[in-house]
Amino acid sequence: MQQSTDLERKLKGKVRLVLKVNYYSSVFSLVFAVLCFFLLDITEVIPYAFLTFGILNLINTLLYKYHKNLTLTYNIASMMTLAGASLVTLYSGGINSPFIFVLALIVVAGYVTTKAYGTLYLNLNLLIIVLIYSQNVADFNFVQNVVPESSKNLFALISVLFSVYLLGGVFGKNLLHAHHNLYKTKNELEEKIKEKETLIKEVHHRVKNNLQTVSSLLSLQSRSIVDKDVKSLLKSSQNRVITMAIVHEMLYMREDLSKIEYKSYVQELAEYLVRSIKGTSSNITLNVDIPNVKLNIDTAIPLGLLINETVTNALKYGIVDENKGEISIKLRKIEDNEFILNVGDNGQGFSEDITHKNSKSLGLKLIHNLSRQLHGSIMRDLSQKGTHYTIKFKEIKDQITSVA
Missing domain, CATH: 3.30.565.10 (Histidine kinase-like ATPase, C-terminal domain)
Structure with a gap:
């Protein structure tokens, strides 16, 4: 039951993190698109990439409430982010684009989800970066920079702020919160384990005491019996009870509550049997x-x-x-x-x-x-x-x- 509760907590934390990142990145993308049109004077490709990603990712996040498949939501968001970030990077300077650091966020998001996804997106992003670099150094560039010279510094500032806020303000903050919850849960589990061990020790102690009481009753009963055969039978029964009592005594006196040396x-x-009989x-x-x-x-x-x-x-x-x-x-x-x-x-x-x-x-x-x-x-x-x-x-x- 406790393990099931812990898994539910971890799942809720992961859902909360993925959805929050999706909402923030969608809103920021829509804001970025507006800034491109009205402040940065960027009218080709880039604002439409931001606008498309913002709308589609917002829809993707809202759909989670219906299908409840976090893996599907995450994979769709990651692929759209990868495609959108690669497109914006290509059209804003390629390997020299400040927006290229957004690709690192995808890797971080992958590792937050699972190690397998993190490794996949790490290798995929490394390949994309190499391809972007190859395009830049080629004699014939298929893609040109659509960011006006007058807007390059401001575009770089907004791109860096976008990356830093998502990495620190969203990922960092939520990861710290998740770490705090895990630490709190760990302490609670340790307390419950200690309580359980104390209770088990008490059970073994009481069982031992009860068995010793039975042994004492058999001993008292045998004193009033003259027949040697019956007396011997009671003594044998008493020894069997003591045999079980010693096990419980050893269990509650030692740290390991499940096994005895x-x-x-x-x-x-x-030694007890020799003293008892001889x-x-x-x-x-x-x-x-x-x-x-x-x-x-x-x-x-x-x-x-x-x-x-x-x-x-x-x-x-x-x-x-x-x-x-x-x-x-x-x-x-x-x-x-x-x-x-x-x-x-x-x-x-x-x-x-x-x-x-x-x-x-x-x-x-x-x-x-x-x-x-x-x-x-x-x-x-x-x-x-x-x-x-x-x-x-x-x-x-x-x-x-x-x-x-």
Whole structure:
């Protein structure tokens, strides 16, 4: 919506500039024609060129109100200006005519409209100037100067005033106004972006707080339960909630509100799980090998939940009691938006006959479901001691950004 509004503002500014230049140049041309007849004593070609251009360009500008095609209006005006200026220049001294500087105004108008038009009219005007010069130095001049000797200085003065006023009083003034509006719009956009970032941070902060509240409620609920299995289920649910809460906590604490640094997230998550399940003084060694990558929230949360399930299973069933153990988490990028995650432990493992299809374990089923959610695949490596998984997945929505 904001982008659409900005485009409308730019279009209105461009329309205003083109129409204003057209009106001014038409009026000045008609005035110039009158001056040629009654003050400068120029009766051939030049006053008629001014008169014709003034009337036709005025009609062309008024017609814009009906067809609303700015490109058509601009192109007609530019071609008429080019033809009229070239004609007046030829009949008022050629390469020595003071009116030749009006050709530069056409180039300026072109660049104000688009770079392509500016380049086109620049090259076209350079060609016309060279042709005018060639006509002047030729042995036989096809066109002669129709400005009387007594009017040359006054004609030069009016031509220069005409050019300077259009360039400074119309183009310069309006371009400055347009620049001021753009600067104002830029400041407004920056303020809105800051407000939006603040609101997003607040949302992530509240989501994190809400998830921590849910975690606290689960913890309170588990205290009143004697059954170890139910207590374990509540603890697993609590860890899953914390896994999501950490993502939102990292998002609102950092400048980048769309992605999180995944290495620090996995390190924090894994350390929390070890403390939560094994206690603060455990014999567990964590090996986290993850490059400096940022993942968006749509990928970070399901991948975090997947890591949570594999590490939780390793701590509960793989490395039992107070035994020493090692948990490794390794992430590698293989394509622009494809990754391979290796998660494993050196615990006692479990039978290869047990799969997510025939197992009653929610954690095992979640690992496979989360892999599919990440548009990936999961394989168990049976050649190593313990339980090891290789998960190949894709960054959801292709929003991955690597940081050197």
